[in-house]
Amino acid sequence: MHQKTGLLAAVMILIFSPAVPAAQDVLRIGADLTNPPFQFRDKDGNPGGFEVDLTNAVCKAVNVKCRYVVNTFDAQIPALLARKVDVILPLGVTPKRKAAIGFSRYVFHLPxxxxxxxxxxxxxxxxxxxxxxxxxxxxxxxxxxxxxxxxxxxxxxxxxxxxxxxxxxxxxxxxxxxxxxxxxxxxxxxxxxxxxxxxxxxxxxTDADLFSKGSAYGIRHDDSALTQLINQGLEAIIRNGRYAEITQHYFGAQDLSVKE
Missing domain, CATH: 3.40.190.10 (Periplasmic binding protein-like II)
Incomplete structure (x- = not known):
């Protein structure tokens, strides 16, 4: 489960300071890396997991590099709003969160x-x-x-x-x-x-007022260009089969699809 995909070494840079500004061709991705198999540190201390591999593939599809900014889960939205990161790895799209931040298209559903x-x-x-x-x-x-x-x-x-x-x-x-x-x-x-x-x-x-239909990348409300870019990358890896390959690698036939 902790094996890296070929994309990981090619496009990832792990940083620990959230204050580093994002270059135009680099996306700062908020992560906590304590949620295997979705996100974790591999044996070399680098980012790994299902969400990381998906994000690598998205970045490759739109020709940008992802730089991981590591923090606790409950610090992710504050870091996004403070512009210390550009994107948060997928989290549940709830009404409360939607009031604070925007989201990409759905990525998966976790009951x-x-x-x-x-x-x-x-x-x-x-x-x-x-x-x-x-x-x-x-x-x-x-x-x-x-x-x-x-x-x-x-x-x-x-x-x-x-x-x-x-x-x-x-x-x-x-x-x-x-x-x-x-x-x-x-x-x-x-x-x-x-x-x-x-x-x-x-x-x-379940609870209709609290629980989400699915998880998606967290993005600031005012960053419509970035939302469009992430959605473009997601659509590309779904079309080229990379999304299915990564899902199969981690979860076999497990259905993570979002019921629209």
């Missing part, structure tokens, strides 16, 4: 599910979770949902800076479950030795 130990028989409903400790990632849609519906009903919500920290506490038994993107949990945790005793439980958690 939200509860993950817990198989023996716990927990379900994503308040009567099952009351008195339990449930982990969520700070700044995520899942955090907003859990804080709105579960905490007032007696569920203890624990907030984490990234999914890797959630996986550690799940395995250690410091939380009873986590609300997170299902595909991310499946490949980043359940398919590892530490996740062997855990499973996704219950149906997809």
């Amino acid at each position: 939200t599910r509860l993950v817990a130990r198989k023996a716990s028989h927990l379900q994503p409903q308040v009567d099952s979770l009351k008195g339990k400790d449930i982990a969520v990632q700070q700044g995520s849609i899942q955090e907003i949902y859990a804080e709105k519906y579960w905490r007032p009903a007696g569920v203890t919500i624990k907030n984490y800076p990234d999914l890797e920290a959630i996986y550690e506490d799940l395995y250690a038994g410091r939380v009873d479950g986590a609300l997170a993107p299902a595909v991310t949990v499946m490949y980043g945790f359940l398919h590892t030795p530490q996740g062997a005793d855990f499973a996704l439980t219950g149906p997809e958690v």
Whole structure:
């Protein structure tokens, strides 16, 4: 899962200072690199993962270079609005986020599910979770949902800076479950030795006012030219088959399509 595609070495430069200005032929991409298999650091410390490979392909298609600016997930939108980055790697397109930033066309959809130990028989409903400790990632849609519906009903919500920290506490038994993107949990945790005793439980958690139809690149409202450029790149890699190749590499036949 941590193998680099041929595009990675060719077009990526990793930087750690968000204050570096973007040249005309360089896009500064906001990333947290703590969400395998979507984004992570490879064995050499370079950006890797599904979203990174897709972004490399998009940049190549429109003849620009992507330069990664690494920050925590909940700092991505503030960094975009402060013009420290030009684009954010795909995130859920929610009404609240749409009020703050613009988006590209949809890139993929990730359903939200509860993950817990198989023996716990927990379900994503308040009567099952009351008195339990449930982990969520700070700044995520899942955090907003859990804080709105579960905490007032007696569920203890624990907030984490990234999914890797959630996986550690799940395995250690410091939380009873986590609300997170299902595909991310499946490949980043359940398919590892530490996740062997855990499973996704219950149906997809949805809410029309909170959850998104899909994930897309985050771009400032006033940057219509960049939105058009990103969409052009996405359309190009869909047409030439690169999008399908990258998806197959990471997820096989898993359906990540956005239902319009």
